[in-house]
Amino acid sequence: xxxxxxxxxxxxxxxxxxxxxxxxxxxxxxxxxxxxxxxxxxxxxxxxxxxxxxxxxxxxxxxxxxxxxxxxxxxxxxxxxxxxxxxxxxxxxxxxxxxxxxxxxxxxxxxxxxxxxxxxxxxxxxxxxxxxxxxxxxxxxxxxxxxxxxxxxxxxxxxxxxxxxxxxxxxxxxxxxxxxxxxxxxxxxxxxxxxxxxxxxxxxxxxxxxxxxxxxxxxxxxxxxxxxxxxxxxxxxxxxxxxxxxxxxxxxxxxxxxxxxxxxxxxxxxxxxxxxxxxxxxxxxxxxxxxxxxxxxxxxxxxxxxxxxxxxxxxxxxxxxxxxxxxxx
Amino acid sequence: xxxxxxxxxxxxxxxxxxxxxxxxxxxxxxxxxxxxxxxxxxxxxxxxxxxxxxxxxxxxxxxxxxxxxxxxxxxxxxxxxxxxxxxxxxxxxxxxxxxxxxxxxxxxxxxxxxxxxxxxxxxxxxxxxxxxxxxxxxxxxxxxxxxxxxxxxxxxxxxxxxxxxxxxxxxxxxxxxxxxxxxxxxxxxxxxxxxxxxxxxxxxxxxxxxxxxx
Numbered sequence: 001x002x003x004x005x006x007x008x009x010x011x012x013x014x015x016x017x018x019x020x021x022x023x024x025x026x027x028x029x030x031x032x033x034x035x036x037x038x039x040x041x042x043x044x045x046x047x048x049x050x051x052x053x054x055x056x057x058x059x060x061x062x063x064x065x066x067x068x069x070x071x072x073x074x075x076x077x078x079x080x081x082x083x084x085x086x087x088x089x090x091x092x093x094x095x096x097x098x099x100x101x102x103x104x105x106x107x108x109x110x111x112x113x114x115x116x117x118x119x120x121x122x123x124x125x126x127x128x129x130x131x132x133x134x135x136x137x138x139x140x141x142x143x144x145x146x147x148x149x150x151x152x153x154x155x156x157x158x159x160x161x162x163x164x165x166x167x168x169x170x171x172x173x174x175x176x177x178x179x180x181x182x183x184x185x186x187x188x189x190x191x192x193x194x195x196x197x198x199x200x201x202x203x204x205x206x207x208x209x210x211x212x213x214x215x216x217x218x219x220x221x222x223x224x225x226x227x228x229x230x231x232x233x234x235x236x237x238x239x240x241x242x243x244x245x246x247x248x249x250x251x252x253x254x255x256x257x258x259x260x261x262x263x264x265x266x267x268x269x270x271x272x273x274x275x276x277x278x279x280x281x282x283x284x285x286x287x288x289x290x291x292x293x294x295x296x297x298x299x300x301x302x303x304x305x306x307x308x309x310x311x312x313x314x315x316x317x318x319x320x321x322x323x324x325x326x327x328x329x
Numbered sequence: 330x331x332x333x334x335x336x337x338x339x340x341x342x343x344x345x346x347x348x349x350x351x352x353x354x355x356x357x358x359x360x361x362x363x364x365x366x367x368x369x370x371x372x373x374x375x376x377x378x379x380x381x382x383x384x385x386x387x388x389x390x391x392x393x394x395x396x397x398x399x400x401x402x403x404x405x406x407x408x409x410x411x412x413x414x415x416x417x418x419x420x421x422x423x424x425x426x427x428x429x430x431x432x433x434x435x436x437x438x439x440x441x442x443x444x445x446x447x448x449x450x451x452x453x454x455x456x457x458x459x460x461x462x463x464x465x466x467x468x469x470x471x472x473x474x475x476x477x478x479x480x481x482x483x484x485x486x487x488x489x490x491x492x493x494x495x496x497x498x499x500x501x502x503x504x505x506x507x508x509x510x511x512x513x514x515x516x517x518x519x520x521x522x523x524x525x526x527x528x529x530x531x532x533x534x535x536x537x538x539x540x541x542x543x
Contacts, residue, residue, distance in 0.1 A: 006427050006429055063472060146525050157471075
């Protein structure tokens with residue numbers, strides 16, 4: 001293991017707000033690329049800006065081994081490193097970052113109210129950038145074996161599978177790139193995919209096909225995760241032949257897509273049929289003064305660069321609203 | 330060559346500029362069979378240079394057995410972060426990668442005694458009558474892990490009954506195996522109970538209550 005030292009988690013700042021709730025020009029909920037970009041723009045626009053980042057600063061970006069398509073890094077950049085750079089840049093412009101988890105919001109009137117476990121905040125404008133979280137399979141054995149063979153984080157847990165056989169479920173960029181990453185540790189990686197071809201970008205596909213440790217189970221879905229104390233295999237079904245069989249493996253890594261984190265907003269903002277926040281092209285939501293950016297409103301692209309872009313739009317729109325209606329907001 | 334580059338040093342200096350009171354970092358090392366002992370020592374010595382409030386004591390795990398016993402140190406490399414008193418805040422294995430921020434967090438928290446735990450949690454911790462040992466298993470590449478480590482350390486600071494350890498799973502494979510660590514973070518409470526993943530404060534405290542009430 002190469003030693004490096006990351007400051008990616010925000011430090012404990014002495015709470016400056018004693019007494020009643022503090023009113024911010026802009027509160028950003030979420031600390032991924034969308035939220036932090038919004039905060040950089042907000043801070044530079046001299047809005048008093050607070051980021052309530054939740055438990056994972058950097059968001060899902062922090063989970064990516066190497067990002068090869070974020071412009072400006074010709075050799076690629078580690079996701080955690082990039083997240084840390086976003087964070088430093090945000091702090092440079094006086095936006096505060098807290099790791100508090102938001103428990104409740106009230107967008108029904110101005111100022112908007114945002115509650116965390118211990119505090120209440122008020123905001124003139126809000127940008128929701130809570131992102132999306134890895135989807136679960138919803139099959140027997142998944143919960144029981146989570147942390148005992150079932151994982152959604154290859155960078156966290158890859159180490160525990162040295163010399164072992166693992167399966168990766170999924171066929172997108174995450175699934176294929178993490179499968180490639182896992183070959184550093186595992187003796188064999190089997191990608192289980194429900195279709196007969198991968199959805200991942202061609203460059204990842206080529207690398208996976210060329211990797212002698214990687215093999216594929218096509219047209220296959222996982223029906224159960226098997227094991228005793230820890231995982232020893234998965235029961236799968238071929239969707240073409242309807243035949244079931246067992247694939248032996250000690251680790252199961254899940255990369256079957258994302259689901260938006262919108263449970264706080266179900267009765268506050270308009271969501272679409274899949275639970276994503278509905279926004280217009282300028283990132284406005286159904287409530288004036290509340291904007292959304294990043295994966296929480298993007299079922300299609302889920303790219304760091306897109307998330308950052310929508311974050312900047314949301315912040316510019318928030319600033320515009322505040323300056324157009326200085327008394328009201 | 331130093332472990333921390335100039336950029337990180339500058340950030341750490343800023344982070345530690347506001348330390349309210351002196352903090353002592355006590356480290357235990359061992360000459361042989363310790364993968365990262367010398368790097369851990371180098372790391373804390375480099376950090377200590379960045380703040381006047383920080384001091385370092387280094388002990389040999391074997392030769393200074395008595396001191397190790399006094400601080401409940403049972404493996405190396407070990408770091409005890411000690412403020413006005415010893416709050417049982419420990420790191421086993423080098424706090425590199427994401428865990429570096431857990432170390433800085435620990436230093437700041439023992440200096441300020443500010444844990445920001447909720448009133449409910451503090452109430453439950455105050456009622457504790459028997460010792461609670463929280464071990465958080467991590468890997469340095471796990472972005473979810475520091476939150477669990479920091480939470481364990483907060484509870485250790487808030488209650489004299491609680492010990493909070495970070496344990497770097499890769500450096501202690503036997504111990505990881507003993508606790509069946511196959512994913513991180515994994516929080517083990519009093520040997521028996523465990524939580525998978527970055528569990529939030531209410532979940533950890535509920536588990537802790539479960540353990541005590543047996």
